[in-house]
């Protein structure tokens with residue numbers, strides 16, 4: 001924990017839903033739910049208008065529909081989210097060289113590196129207000145909530161206190177006072193199971209954690225977990241802000257607007273990502289032992305699977321083989337197999353457990369050098385048209401009427417609302433779902449896949 005409030009946490013408000021409302025004028029001020037729209041889908045983000053009706057992230061879409069039947073249920077447009085995220089992260093990197101993204105819509109910024117005249121509360125407050133205003137301008141109207149404090153723990157808690165569109169600066173010396181009345185679950189690492197164990201011991205608030213003391217917490221939770229909570233409950237958090245280039249993993253991921261269900265395509269994309277990861281490892285003089293794949297399904301549930309090698313590698317084919325084996329496990333799983341086949345919308349490969357050295361040649365066994373690993377011809381990712389899927393919310397363009405988005409589809413008919421970020425709310429028209437005048441719209445310049453650390457939350 002620092003002596004001055006120099007850790008800033010910025011979190012865009014209801015990010016996916018806010019981007020949809022920005023780009024779909026008719027949805028502004030209305031309940032919007034982004035997530036898996038199918039039978040087993042879960043809510044990724046709900047707009048504040050939908051939250052009023054009790055809709056929450058991670059709730060089943062079925063439940064969300066029953067709570068808020070009049071909401072717009074949209075399947076998500078990652079190209080738009082990546083674009084907005086890139087604008088915000090770029091802006092943060094302009095104000096400090098030390099930016100640690102946690103996900104598309106969240107990052108820590110180290111203000112010690114921001115060149116401010118001082119780090120007094122008044123100075124960082126003005127700075128944070130100005131930053132929020134700049135985010136709003138640069139993104140055409142998205143709002144961010146910001147917390148500034150002496151540690152990551154407090155900055156992240158603070159950004160959540162005055163959401164949406166809020167700013168909370170925690171004055172140095174007031175951290176414990178702020179934490180004490182809060183529920184113990186505010187502390188990272190206190191999930192449902194830990195919370196239940198603590199509750200049975202009569203511990204429900206941070207003040208209770210503080211009072212319990214180190215020995216009691218270690219007895220209840222073990223040395224590492226108990227010891228960590230003991231420190232955090234006293235606001236003692238020295239975790240540094242770590243920029244991407246110092247990330248503890250090297251990873252590559254790609255998000256797809258269309259669900260991928262062709263296994264050969266998925267394997268090919270994983271192999272290509274594994275090759276990119278290995279190239280980046282070698283460029284940084286690093287190698288790593290743990291290979292992770294991350295998969296987000298069509299219903300927005302996301303999971304990762306890891307395997308640990310005998311020794312570190314920076315060899316593309318080795319990473320690719322591990323990634324394929326992990327995918328094969330998912331495909332064979334009784335729950336995950338059907339999910340993979342139903343469609344994947346994000347794939348990632350990462351290597352962690354990094355060492356700044358390479359173990360010579362341990363992986364150069366015969367099959368690693370095989371021609372099977374050479375760049376395979378990949379089939380193109382399927383276009384929505386080919387799947388016959390007009391996903392609600394997706395961008396489309398009509399030969400005469402221009403750009404719009406899919407309002408709904410079914411029974412051979414697709415209904416489009418013709419509006420964009422730059423237009424007023426537009427009219428709705430219906431077409432046969434194979435109307436040749438209508439096609440999916442994607443941004444003119446194809447973007448590189450996002451390269452966020454796999455370790456961040458989904």
Ligand SMILES: [Mg+2]
Pocket residue numbers: 011012013014015105106
């Ligand atoms: Mg957010």
